[in-house]
Amino acid sequence: MQEILIENQNFIAKEKYQDKFKGSCALGISWRPGQEEKSYEIKNCIIDGAGSSEGLKMSFCYNVHVESCKIYGGVEDCVDIVRGGNITFANCSFISNNTKQHITIKGGAKNIKIINCNFIKPYKSRFNGACIDLGNWTDYDDVNRPRVRNVEIKNCRIIDSERSILCRVLYSDDPALDFSFGKVFKVPRFLLAIFWLGQRLGVLGKRRRFTKDLLEIYDIEL
Numbered sequence: 001m002q003e004i005l006i007e008n009q010n011f012i013a014k015e016k017y018q019d020k021f022k023g024s025c026a027l028g029i030s031w032r033p034g035q036e037e038k039s040y041e042i043k044n045c046i047i048d049g050a051g052s053s054e055g056l057k058m059s060f061c062y063n064v065h066v067e068s069c070k071i072y073g074g075v076e077d078c079v080d081i082v083r084g085g086n087i088t089f090a091n092c093s094f095i096s097n098n099t100k101q102h103i104t105i106k107g108g109a110k111n112i113k114i115i116n117c118n119f120i121k122p123y124k125s126r127f128n129g130a131c132i133d134l135g136n137w138t139d140y141d142d143v144n145r146p147r148v149r150n151v152e153i154k155n156c157r158i159i160d161s162e163r164s165i166l167c168r169v170l171y172s173d174d175p176a177l178d179f180s181f182g183k184v185f186k187v188p189r190f191l192l193a194i195f196w197l198g199q200r201l202g203v204l205g206k207r208r209r210f211t212k213d214l215l216e217i218y219d220i221e222l
Helices: 189-201
Strands: 002-007 010-012 026-032 038-043 046-048 054-061 064-066 069-073 079-080 086-089 094-095 101-106 109-117 118-120 130-134 149-154 157-159 165-169 174-179 185-186
Touching: 010 026, 026 046, 046 054, 054 069, 086 189, 101 189, 130 149
Parallel strands: 002 038, 010 046, 026 054, 038 064, 046 069, 054 079, 064 086, 069 094, 079 101, 086 109, 094 118, 101 130, 109 149, 118 157, 130 165, 149 174, 165 185
Antiparallel strands: none
16 A cells, blocks of 8 residues: 655645536545555645635545644535545644535545544535535435445534534434534435435536446445
8 A cells, every 4th residue: 555644735726616526626635446555644734725626625535644734625615525434634623715614525435533623714604504514415426325424523613603513414324423512414314315316317406427437336435
């Protein structure tokens, strides 16, 4: 396994937000089946996604440890996690820039720990947002994928914000909360079913269609 250490660096987004499918971010890491396995340790970094989509974007990444970082949000998120797992955030601050969510975890991502972290400044919409958004729609969900699961949130706080939703739960198991402040909002199952159907039919939201090979679910995801 290739071990990658990223330490004491500043990352600033160079591309401006155009739409949510362009994937502009300050720091992006990814992996795909068939590539060499990688592990990441990201420590004492400033990751500034202001003006772009996200600060830190993880696509299908496993074995990632992020510690003592300040991560500033873009239009969409401070951190966007699509698929992958075995990811830990420790002693980090996620700072909203009128950002939709501080952290989005979706696409069946699993085994994620968020420990001793602060969610600073309010997420954008009181009625359509949260500090941590679990199991929202991705275009990989055109096929039946695993839920987001095994998310642990410990000793986390919401700071400088009148918004009180720490977690919003969609296509996800309930997170394990320990000594953390904020509410958990569980989207009712019938509303989730309507939302999923509307997305698959293409009558709700802006979306893409992936080819069959991109929709494949690998053993590592199960």
